[in-house]
Amino acid sequence: MGHRRLEVDGVSKRYGETVALDAMTFDVHAGEIFGFVGSNGAGKTTTMRIALGVLAADAGEVRWDGAPVTHRTRNRIGYMPEERGLYPRMRAGEQLEYLARLHGLSRSEASRATRQWTERLGVASRIGDEVQKLSLGNQQRVQLAAALVHDPEILVLDEPFSGLDPVAVDVMSQVLRDKADAGVPVIFSSHQLELVERLCDRVGIVRSGAMVACGAVGELRSGGAERILVDAPQAPPGWAAGLPGVTVVGDATGPTLLELAPGADDQAVLRAALATGPVREFARRLPSLTDLFRHVVSNEHTEHTEHVEDTGGTAA
Amino acid sequence: MNRTAREAVGLIAQRELTMRLRSRAFRITLVLMVLMVVGMNIALHLAHNSGPSIIRIGLLRQDTALSAPLQAADRNVAAVTVPDLASGQSDVRKGTLAAFVRSGPDGLAVTVAKTLDPTLGGALTTVARERALAAQIIRLGGDPVLVARAAGAATVHVTSLQPPAPARDQQRLIFGIVVRLLLYLTFMICGPLIAQGVVEEKSSRVVELLLATVRPWQLMVGKVLGTGALGLLQIVVVGGAGLISARLARTLTLPLSGSLGTLAWSLAWFLAGFALFSLLFAAAGSLVSRQEDLSGVQFPVLAPIIIAWVLGISTLPGHPDSGLVAALSMVPFFAPVLMPMRIALGTAPVWQAFTALGLTLLLAFLMVRLASRIYRNSVLRSGARVTWREALRAA
Ligand SMILES: Nc1ncnc2c1ncn2[C@@H]1O[C@H](COP(=O)(O)OP(=O)(O)OP(=O)(O)O)[C@@H](O)[C@H]1O
Ligand SMILES: [Mg+2]
Numbered sequence: 001m002g003h004r005r006l007e008v009d010g011v012s013k014r015y016g017e018t019v020a021l022d023a024m025t026f027d028v029h030a031g032e033i034f035g036f037v038g039s040n041g042a043g044k045t046t047t048m049r050i051a052l053g054v055l056a057a058d059a060g061e062v063r064w065d066g067a068p069v070t071h072r073t074r075n076r077i078g079y080m081p082e083e084r085g086l087y088p089r090m091r092a093g094e095q096l097e098y099l100a101r102l103h104g105l106s107r108s109e110a111s112r113a114t115r116q117w118t119e120r121l122g123v124a125s126r127i128g129d130e131v132q133k134l135s136l137g138n139q140q141r142v143q144l145a146a147a148l149v150h151d152p153e154i155l156v157l158d159e160p161f162s163g164l165d166p167v168a169v170d171v172m173s174q175v176l177r178d179k180a181d182a183g184v185p186v187i188f189s190s191h192q193l194e195l196v197e198r199l200c201d202r203v204g205i206v207r208s209g210a211m212v213a214c215g216a217v218g219e220l221r222s223g224g225a226e227r228i229l230v231d232a233p234q235a236p237p238g239w240a241a242g243l244p245g246v247t248v249v250g251d252a253t254g255p256t257l258l259e260l261a262p263g264a265d266d267q268a269v270l271r272a273a274l275a276t277g278p279v280r281e282f283a284r285r286l287p288s289l290t291d292l293f294r295h296v297v298s299n300e301h302t303e304h305t306e307h308v309e310d311t312g313g314t315a316a
Numbered sequence: 317m318n319r320t321a322r323e324a325v326g327l328i329a330q331r332e333l334t335m336r337l338r339s340r341a342f343r344i345t346l347v348l349m350v351l352m353v354v355g356m357n358i359a360l361h362l363a364h365n366s367g368p369s370i371i372r373i374g375l376l377r378q379d380t381a382l383s384a385p386l387q388a389a390d391r392n393v394a395a396v397t398v399p400d401l402a403s404g405q406s407d408v409r410k411g412t413l414a415a416f417v418r419s420g421p422d423g424l425a426v427t428v429a430k431t432l433d434p435t436l437g438g439a440l441t442t443v444a445r446e447r448a449l450a451a452q453i454i455r456l457g458g459d460p461v462l463v464a465r466a467a468g469a470a471t472v473h474v475t476s477l478q479p480p481a482p483a484r485d486q487q488r489l490i491f492g493i494v495v496r497l498l499l500y501l502t503f504m505i506c507g508p509l510i511a512q513g514v515v516e517e518k519s520s521r522v523v524e525l526l527l528a529t530v531r532p533w534q535l536m537v538g539k540v541l542g543t544g545a546l547g548l549l550q551i552v553v554v555g556g557a558g559l560i561s562a563r564l565a566r567t568l569t570l571p572l573s574g575s576l577g578t579l580a581w582s583l584a585w586f587l588a589g590f591a592l593f594s595l596l597f598a599a600a601g602s603l604v605s606r607q608e609d610l611s612g613v614q615f616p617v618l619a620p621i622i623i624a625w626v627l628g629i630s631t632l633p634g635h636p637d638s639g640l641v642a643a644l645s646m647v648p649f650f651a652p653v654l655m656p657m658r659i660a661l662g663t664a665p666v667w668q669a670f671t672a673l674g675l676t677l678l679l680a681f682l683m684v685r686l687a688s689r690i691y692r693n694s695v696l697r698s699g700a701r702v703t704w705r706e707a708l709r710a711a
């Protein structure tokens with residue numbers, strides 16, 4: 001099971017002059033939760049739509065288990081589009097059964113799965129109500145049920161957590177975890193980075209239609225520059241400014257956060273801190289996903305220009 | 317179509333049909349149409365059978381023998397017995413009796429409020445003459461009953477050189493018009509329903525979820541079939557109600573076997589026309605994302621249907637051989653409305669009927685591909701209206 005992969009390989013897409021995706025490449029293994037992050041307009045939704053065959057790619061390929069994703073494979077994907085959509089005047093339960101049957105389930109399987117998922121997601125009592133009469137959050141739960149009701153082999157969810165209350169977030173997280181444990185590759189996009197950090201096995205950060213950082217959360221965090229938090233209450237402001245290879249990230253009041261360039265000596269930092277008086281805390285800090293994200297995004301402008309030159313170079 | 321595609325199309329069609337059947341708007345339309353055809357039959361029935369109403373006349377007891385010959389002379393006369401002259405006259409004055417009749421020495425004496433109703437006058441005259449005649453026959457030693465029988469046996473034979481159009485031809489014309497109207501209304505109701513359904517899927521964004529599992533053409537064909545089934549159901553219900561009420565009200569007396577041809581052609585043209593127009597309506601619907609924008613894009617599809625109907629209904633009754641109508645009835649976009657009218661009137665040669673049907677089916681077949689293309693290219697583009705040209709061009 002573990003070696004089955006959903007591969008997005010060199011997928012490109014342009015809308016007229018806009019390059020939405022530029023050789024987007026990554027893969028998601030069966031049994032893992034993959035978090036797809038990136039600023040607005042980075043290309044997450046476009047990637048997912050292409051994987052689902054809702055949009056056609058200009059170049060590249062999406063493969064599942066080594067074979068290109070076809071219409072048949074797509075029937076086994078559970079999808080939650082960014083633009084939520086259900087028939088407003090159709091009853092929730094009926095709608096879920098209909099979608100399950102469109103994915104190839106028999107009538108009895110469909111009604112059983114509908115019951116199971118609406119119970120799990122806490123909307124079983126609203127099964128007979130028209131979707132338009134449900135609250136937004138409950139519509140969202142029904143929408144998630146719609147992605148799950150045909151027992152998919154792959155889950156692709158575009159911002160599944162937006163609009164959910166904390167309880168629903170927990171239920172949803174648990175559902176994704178269970179699905180992954182059952183051997184389903186789960187990919188979801190989100191702007192809630194703490195949640196992504198907590199939930200995902202691996203994370204991909206997208207910028208301008210290309211993957212710029214991709215890996216296990218711990219790996220990515222330790223891959224960033226080393227940071228040290230120093231609490232030296234009697235140190236004067238700017239005490240660390242002159243140290244070689246050290247950048248002061250923050251020292252508003254209280255502890256100072258320092259970033260060390262590769263090869264910089266942390267012991268020298270400790271000595272400098274002790275020289276100012278007592279040291280209460282001296283701890284290594286990994287950057288959070290949010291820090292990484294900010295870092296990647298803040299580089300956007302400079303690197304984006306390089307990037308454009310790059311593509312120009314290849315085309316010439 | 318492989319098995320899964322067929323299943324998908326079937327499921328989509330079934331959903332379309334059940335959701336439409338459940339909608340209030342559809343039920344109201346159906347009830348209104350049924351009421352319309354039934355009401356029309358009742359009105360026709362009343363118009364035909366509301367002959368002169370019953371004329372009540374008063375007779376004295378000794379004159380009750382008059383009541384039988386009076387009724388024989390006029391079926392609408394009802395005789396009642398009044399006790400005496402005074403009460404008979406006062407009943408006439410009150411209006412409860414139309415006339416008070418007594419036998420007098422030479423014929424009959426009649427009292428009325430103002431003037432004698434001419435039909436009653438005719439009946440009374442007939443009876444008075446019969447009585448005088450009978451008295452003379454008896455005086456001459458004859459038997460008045462025998463004479464009356466001999467007189468009754470004499471008949472007039474009519475030989476008309478140019479038989480007048482029987483009432484049935486008029487029935488056939490009305491029957492034809494009603495069938496045409498029903499088909500026309502079905503086009504005009506179901507076509508926009510399809511377009512509206514497509515827009516609903518676009519505006520509610522559910523289309524993205526659907527297209528992640530079924531192909532655009534499956535979605536489109538499923539909607540068209542489901543709505544087509546709805547249209548047929550509507551025709552059967554309204555047509556059936558019309559037929560039954562027409563039989564009960566005796567407004568339609570001609571044998572139906574004579575109309576089977578008309579009905580078969582109507583069905584064939586309904587199916588061909590529906591295939592052609594419904595695909596265009598689906599394509600038109602996919603161009604916009606809001607119901608408000610729909611009327612603009614579906615006008616070009618509605619226009620030929622309306623033009624053909626207005627032209628046919630205004631021209632054909634007076635000029636069944638109109639050359640313009642004959643020419644247009646061969647053009648696929650006008651044929652589904654005009655050709656069945658010409659067939660019903662008997663002015664379309666068989667080869668023309670079949671050629672036009674063939675052309676329409678051919679175009680409908682090509683339309684499956686064209687409409688699929690338009691639909692596929694525009695169904696995911698929400699927001700601004702997509703032009704026909706863009707939808708055709710985009711890959
Ligand atoms: N239909 C379209 N027509 C033109 N450009 C489009 C279209 N859809 C997307 N784009 C462009 O493609 C790029 C990628 O958009 P996409 O929706 O994939 O971003 P995203 O990462 O999902 O953003 P968000 O976080 O805001 O959802 C954007 O620059 C967007 O403007
Ligand atoms: Mg998005």
